[in-house]
Amino acid sequence: MQLSRPADKYSPLYFLASVGAGGLSVTFFMYLMFWVNHPGRPVPIFEDITAALSTGGIAQQIAIVTALAGIAFFAAMNLQKLFWNISAYNRFKKTEAYETLRNSNAETTLLAYPLALAMSVNGLFIVGLVFVPGLWTVVEYLFPFAMAAFLAIGIFALTIIGDFLGRVLTKGGLFDVTAHNSFAQMLPAFALSMVAVGLAAPAAMSTNSLVVGVSLIGSTFFATVAIVYGAVALFTAFNSMLHYGTAKESSPTLMIMIPLMTILGIMFLRQDHGLHVTYEVHGTAAETMVFLARLVSVQVMFLLLGLVVLKREDYFSDFVFGSKTSPGSYALVCPGVALSVLLQFFVHKGLVAAGVLDKFSVAYWVVIALAIAFQFAMIALVLRLNRQHFAKSEAAAVPAE
Template sequence: MNCKALIFLVPHPNTPIVTFDSIAALWAKTDVTGQMLLLIALAGVAIFAIRHLQSLIWNLSEFSRFRRSSAYLQLRETNGAVMLMALPLTLAMTINVAFVSGAVFVPGLWNVVEYLFPFAMTAFLLVGVLALRTFADIFGRALANGHFDCTRNNNLTQLLAAFAFAMVGVGMAAPAAMSTVKLTIGLSMLGTIFFITAAVVIALILLVLGARAMLTNGLAVEAGPSLWMPIPLLTLIGIAMLRISHGLHSGFELHIEAPHRLLITAVFFSLQLLAGLLGLSVLRRVGYFRTYLNGPARSPGAYGLICPAVGLFVFGMFFLHVGLVQNGLIEKFSPVYFVALAALAVVQVLGIITMFRLDRRLLAQPARSPAEAERVA
């Protein structure tokens, strides 16, 4: 999250993203207040990168043990098999974390970035192949055997499959926005188009199925945070589209003007707000926050509240800067700009607070269902 703040607030005229060199240049000419803000942002990037790697190692170890159990075989025969898509999703996130951390903390890395892009695209392609194999196994089995239970699909958890493909797609799109080599840009765009198209098609199908089941049977309350999964999904798809437009501009001389970027960001941000408001209304009606965030019940699914906050903040920064500032609707560093920036910062802070709160509730002791919580109470 702090990385997007750095990208839009730290000047980097010679590179498409913030690098160690641009941060060092700003540090040398800013005052003490500016240096303190830079330290806070860099500390945030480092802390969350380390946290991600620690969680990755722990989860891979646990998943390795889980795959050898009978519960794994049972999971593959249920709607919950979609949770296996979390593996390629997380691996794609890890590549993004490594790339951003290297750019920010390794001096001079950008000087050799063109040599790194092929390796990054290969890594994303391998993760994409894993995602395709996992998806084909899960949903191919469901289509062949007809064991998918539509009545118990009364949530949007199945969108995790689309989320995984979108994460691969947006990572694959990075060279299109950053490279100066036409072949690299072209290959990046082609890979992005494949995985983002897959994400969109899968998301539309699963969104309709989930909405129909919820309208028929009501929301599965414990899976309530899945109502907000369209928010980060839209963030990834929107950023991928912006990166493709940049690649078309720099590599193929198809110039995408600022008003077009305003249209793209406004549409995606509007959809995110719509999903956010609708999800908030439903979650309040079913008492999700009272039960799983502030009450005695604990559920690992509550971590699903964090990613939408990240997604809304990240794409909000794109809407503010690429959409509004670049089109002259808001002047950068004006009072209105800081009001908009503060609103986005509130979303980010709420996400961080929720994460640490859930850490205390869920990692300190095992999760407890509402029924178990009532018996204890």
């Protein structure tokens, strides 16, 4: 009997497998970001990490080794899933299923491609910082190339969005409002936000005012487009859900606002750092704390909304722990990863910086434990989904229609 697997019935949503793995590598980078001293730099680099390994206590050394292993493992998984998806997508483009997809609401699932590309570029930058000695000495030369890469990905995303909107806005009746009963149409905003946060990195790290200025303007453009597009998709989708209920297979998208808040939040923090260091625009730690608290509040709201719907629709028992499979299940990974990352920023850049919590106090570890719990729950989920979708068997689960 021929071996098969659910992933053989391809969907562009499988790019989310790459995105989720890349996000998990970022959760491990948070250990280094906030537990390794990096004086004079906004991020830790190879030299800071090796110094901490040789002089730090046993707890710090364990955390660093764990972080390095996690970054390496999930960065490799991120690239492996990216290359697999690109190959499968190129084959998919030659099928009738692709043409059908291009003429339906699901055309926006193609935005998972630039989303995954932007996530991988962000992830590779982290890998370079952590594992490449002396990278910081040439980092200024790398920023223009990084911004050019993100700009190219952003144009790729805008081209796909333009094709979709050009089709549905010029010919009436081509957009199925009854199938708009989820937040699946917010995927373009997700992709554009990932481009924006990548473009904002030089604003936080460069000392060249021109590079910082271009970074600020470029990231602002893509973030603004993402916010406007996301707002339109959010309100129109909610209207459709009130009329027709939430589409079961797309119900994980109800939590897409969670990664959006994390990505845009980090982008604004990067912009604020660049404005502060390069252009003498000063904010306070308390203002940052309240800003992050608002983002976390939005995340908790959409987490509760998503869990209510997923539970009522028995999504987990069917598509995560049951025999059914759906490539959209990978959309469950991003919210947990995003919560873990933003909680780390909220604690360190908000609560600790403003003096609400003492670093390494009992209360501090309570919140950090919650962030780590989300992280390891998502690790388990990724490994589970990879076995479901990519392991070959004689009786592979049949993907839901």
